Amino acid sequence: MKAVSILAIVLIFQTSGTVPSGPELESSSRKILTLNTINQNLRTLRMPTNAGPTIIEGRRKEQELKEDKPLPFEEVLWTNAGDPQGMGDPYVTFIHDVLAMVVDANNINRGIYPKDAAKRAKAFLATLENNSIGTYPHPSGIELVRRHVAKYIQKRDGGIPSRWQDIYLSNGAATSIGNVLKLLNCQKDGSKSGVMIPVPQFPFYAAKLQDNGMHAINYYLDEDNNWAININHLEQAITAAKEFCKPRAIVIINPGNPTSQVLTRKSIKDIIKFAYKHRLFIMADEAYQENINEDDCPFISFKKVLSEMGEPYNKMEMASFKTCSKGYASECGLRCGYVELINLSPDVRTAYETYVATQLTPNTVGQAALEAIVNPPREDEPSYEQWLKETTNIFSSLKKRAKFLTKKLNSIKGYSCNPIQGGMYGFPRIDIPPQAIAAAKRAGQEPDEFYSLELLNQTGIVVVPGNGFGQLPGTYHYRTTTLPQMDKLKKMVSDIKKFHKGFVAKYTQNEL
Amino acid sequence: MKAVSILAIVLIFQTSGTVPSGPELESSSRKILTLNTINQNLRTLRMPTNAGPTIIEGRRKEQELKEDKPLPFEEVLWTNAGDPQGMGDPYVTFIHDVLAMVVDANNINRGIYPKDAAKRAKAFLATLENNSIGTYPHPSGIELVRRHVAKYIQKRDGGIPSRWQDIYLSNGAATSIGNVLKLLNCQKDGSKSGVMIPVPQFPFYAAKLQDNGMHAINYYLDEDNNWAININHLEQAITAAKEFCKPRAIVIINPGNPTSQVLTRKSIKDIIKFAYKHRLFIMADEAYQENINEDDCPFISFKKVLSEMGEPYNKMEMASFKTCSKGYASECGLRCGYVELINLSPDVRTAYETYVATQLTPNTVGQAALEAIVNPPREDEPSYEQWLKETTNIFSSLKKRAKFLTKKLNSIKGYSCNPIQGGMYGFPRIDIPPQAIAAAKRAGQEPDEFYSLELLNQTGIVVVPGNGFGQLPGTYHYRTTTLPQMDKLKKMVSDIKKFHKGFVAKYTQNEL
Incomplete structure (x- = not known):
């Protein structure tokens, strides 16, 4: 963006002569690094879950929403990653109590945080040189x-x-x-x-x-x-x-x-x-x-x-x-x-x-969190009750949403989804009409990518096309998550159902 | 240790027959991974600054001190790494104020931390999905x-x-x-x-x-x-x-x-x-x-x-x-x-x-620290005065110690050290007597490794032998740091001076 604005200024003041090109506009022919001279293993690398086409398009949509561009949805729903906190799940208080004390040891004695959390923070800091979270810990x-x-x-x-x-x-x-x-x-x-x-x-x-x-x-x-x-x-x-x-x-x-x-x-x-x-x-x-x-x-x-x-x-x-x-x-x-x-x-x-x-x-801070996770409050400690309540709620809510998503995905005609027994992903198999497959081919896209991008364009839901994970040739999937909060999850499956119906109708028109 | 205790139990109950060996005791001949079958680039990898021979020996000495074994020093002085906080330097309050609020947003409104730090924490959290430090940020x-x-x-x-x-x-x-x-x-x-x-x-x-x-x-x-x-x-x-x-x-x-x-x-x-x-x-x-x-x-x-x-x-x-x-x-x-x-x-x-x-x-927490570093308090903000004082003190103390170390290392006969113009390392060149070089050879060590281990054995000071950084053949160095607090730095150079004199005397005996 800098390059463009500099270019604009140059164009105003320089009515004749050659316009110097910004670094990004310049031909890459004189570059040391070109696609032919970089590490060839990296040339075709893909990371569809956080840098794939639906992610890039999702970011673009989010920017358009910020700029008040009219879109058929009000928010982008990120279901590309297993990211519960990002999707609205709470963190466990005990863990962050410990963190607040390891990054500022003054908090240990401020009476803000429970004693068991303070004990963990103190014991953790004591393992570090000078009790300092900013020191190098052991490499392992x-x-x-x-x-x-x-x-x-x-x-x-x-x-x-x-x-x-x-x-x-x-x-x-x-x-x-x-x-x-x-x-x-x-x-x-x-x-x-x-x-x-x-x-x-x-x-x-x-x-x-x-x-x-x-x-x-x-x-x-x-x-x-x-x-x-x-x-x-x-x-x-x-x-x-x-x-x-x-x-x-x-x-x-x-x-x-x-x-x-x-x-x-x-x-x-x-x-x-x-x-x-x-x-x-x-x-x-x-x-x-x-x-x-x-x-x-x-x-x-x-x-x-x-x-x-x-x-x-x-x-x-x-x-x-x-x-x-x-x-x-x-x-x-x-x-x-x-x-x-x-x-x-x-x-x-x-x-x-x-x-x-x-x-x-x-x-070090991540290690402090791990310490709080693997050494949680014991029954006789002050944080136990809250910890138990929070962790129980998190798990039961995740379970509930997993069951809901499995059920709802399977209720869509043309979808089938194995039960989400563990983890946080739905990976439904989708029937994609031959006409849509042909349209994808024309667009230079995999059919499930084509489908996922259409889904995003119409509903704002970001999923990851199945080809990024690999799938049996001729089958099509995408990965979504169980993680939207229940109200959003309900809307999501409803939007998906509606979208799929429309998508199938659109790409079976001539057959009707 | 587990293996040893199991072994002990086995020995008690099993008076005849073969003693099963613990995993670490077993011959590696049937292993999938041996030095011949792992990644050959990793086979001879060295990382002398945090996993080299002086580090390993330093950890052993520290353990011995904990066990009250008699050693000629009272503490191990870690000068292997550029780790100011680990060596007793304070952190900058403003940075940790921000951290305490990003890991626990309740701290933003508790009135504990200054408003400018709170502003940074809030703005930082606002960039994250669900304002959550536990979410995945952008990969870049x-x-x-x-x-x-x-x-x-x-x-x-x-x-x-x-x-x-x-x-x-x-x-x-x-x-x-x-x-x-x-x-x-x-x-x-x-x-x-x-x-x-x-x-x-x-x-x-x-x-x-x-x-x-x-x-x-x-x-x-x-x-x-x-x-x-x-x-x-x-x-x-x-x-x-x-x-x-x-x-x-x-x-x-x-x-x-x-x-x-x-x-x-x-x-x-x-x-x-x-x-x-x-x-x-x-x-x-x-x-x-x-x-x-x-x-x-x-x-x-x-x-x-x-x-x-x-x-x-x-x-x-x-x-x-x-x-x-x-x-x-x-x-x-x-x-x-x-x-x-x-x-x-x-x-x-x-x-x-x-x-x-x-x-x-x-x-994410590291990124919050970086945010506090590159977007520090401005002159009109409440943390400015303390921030200025702390950062000025840190830099002036580091400078002072760098000058002191340069001067003192050069005062040792047989040492020469270029001025520590920037950074936090002294890398003196040391004259090692031919007899010591021969002794090192017999011990299967590089001369500067031999020297550094002797230094550690006698003084508790952990340095990194020069061969780990590379050096002109026939020259010997080690890397130490400017980072011990001034009283310890004074003792350190005094100990080094004394050690070097003794070392030279020991390995030039026959020549006297």
Whole structure:
């Protein structure tokens, strides 16, 4: 915008001669960096959930609304991300009480905050040099927090031991996932390292593998069978992939993203056996482990199952990822997550720790939030009652909305959506009329992108087209979330229903 | 420790038969991940400033002190990192006032914090969905903060325009540096991408290039000439490197790290011309731009010089990096930094933005701190007086300590240290007696590592051996900081002096 206004001034004062071009207007031919000379892995990178076409268009619409341009909706509804607080869910008071004291220790003695929160803040600050939140913590994370995470995991798994030394904190779980993928990327024998990833899948994985020059071994989830993982599909995928790469690891997202299924113990066992057979490192993305929406499908961790299976399985190397961005806390903006890395050989562990140290350190405030999450008020502490009430409300509200969304999406003719058992995403399959598919082709768009952009244009709802997650060819989906508050969620599904009817009518006109 | 206790239980109950080994004790032969099968770029990675041998040994000593083991010192003095708050420097109240309100908006109306800080907090929260610090912000950073950073840079450079769209925030400057290096790593024609880096140099660069499989083109700084950058050295380095790689960029650290020199305008001009001639992307690491310790060597930004040089230089693509971890704020733990990326072609910019989006987002609290730093109290605002006093005190104290350290290190026989013009590091050159060099060799250590570990063993002072930064063969250094509070700094230099005398005496015994 600067460039344009400078240009305008130049045009006023310079009636003859050449007009100097702004940096953005200049031909890129003399640039050092062009699409041909940058990192080729980055050239076609996509991140549809936060930088894809519907996000960019959504921002444009929001700007137009600010400028009072007439649009057929009054607000943009962002359902592209699993961002509960951004969608109106409250935070848990106890966590922010702790934060207010770690960033300003004067608050510990002001009598504003409960004593248990103050105790957490004091103990946390005491682990830092000079009691200062502004100091560099240990590159692997603060020991106190790592110890409490280990206890938290141990409790989750009914007593199966968790060692604090196996816990590595990071700026969000995504950083840890990236670090483990990086570790796995052995370029030694000239063959690419391959990693099995589900399709559909949180697109971070495809992006990160591309970024690293690794091979994505796609395995399809079985939509007709509630997005189950079929071992035959895994076998077929790995067999076919061996021509192109050396398979190194398998990623499982449980509960699923974007698919929201929760794996059964039997399924987890089968996957572990498969991984053992093929010597695959297990990467269990268990970010949504606390977001269970249906009582009859409890979350069971990969580590628990693997441990209970006994030898040789309990010696397998695996990583499990979790984050402050999900669960009841949903502190996406604070960027704190962790990985539990088990059964690694000591020298590999040292290499991982040094690699993590090159990223300097995870942020301290996020670690304080994590501390408050994994070391919450106990029953005899003053914050307990409020904490219990708030967390119970958050979970029950999330559950309610998940059930509502599942039901309502399935009530739309031409839609089918597996139950949102865990997590916060609806990923409906949509019938798109052939004429619309043809129109999408003419527009140079994928059919589900075309559909999602039309939905946005007419309703203001931002979803993420299914092609960004991968989907069986010839099927079309999008990812939306359970997260709008109930009144907005009601309006959303009503708008979607109305839109879909109109869309189908428009693109089946000639057939009538 | 868990493994040991389980083992103990097993030993009690199992008097015959084989003792099962804990995960860490098991042979790694059956592991999927061994040093031979992990990412080979990570195998020999080093990060001496936070994960090197003196750090590991320092942690061990600290543990021993906790266990009341008798040691010749009472505390471990951490001078390995540029971490002012960790070393006892105060934070700036205004910044933490803002933080206490962004993490708990109830504090805005409690009357605890000044109105100008409240205004910043409110404006900051208003940019976030649902006014929530726990929401995902824009992957490139919050627009409000990016706008204020641009204004801040524009003011710094005497009005030379800075566009907010050119500013990208990240979890620390290191992340941005890594991102730009990643962008530059073009593997297209089969040749490695080369990046010129100074020697000595902040080891993050060498580590990141190794991590990316890029070629480090080392150029030596001229210690005898106050660590000047000699264009002939640059020419020699790039000519020699062309055999191994395609040179793509030049990194300049100004003020220097670990060398603490401040570049003159003439030197910057010469480097820009050199970069232009060789079509090198300029990466200006200007993290320490505000930490100027001597009045006669002001900081001048690469962007300012390049802009003032006019065409064709002002069209050159460059990146300048800065961080909340340095300057008066020194908020290392909050992890917020930024890069200003100028003159990029729009399609390359889009690729960069997508890449950044795959890292999800920089943390919101760090961005709030950055907002408070680049949009500080104005003269007519209530926090101004305190802010001015605090920031003035911090800078004057840092200056004083820098001068003191320079002087005292130079007073040690066998030491020479260029003036600490900018930044917070002393990087003295040390005469190490041949017998000590031989002893180091026997111990399998670099001479400066051997020296630094002896220093730690006797005094508790943790420094970083010079070999971790690179140094002219046959010269020995270490990096320490100006950051211990004055009483500790005095003791530190006195301890070093005494130690060095003893060390030299010990390793010249036979010669006496």
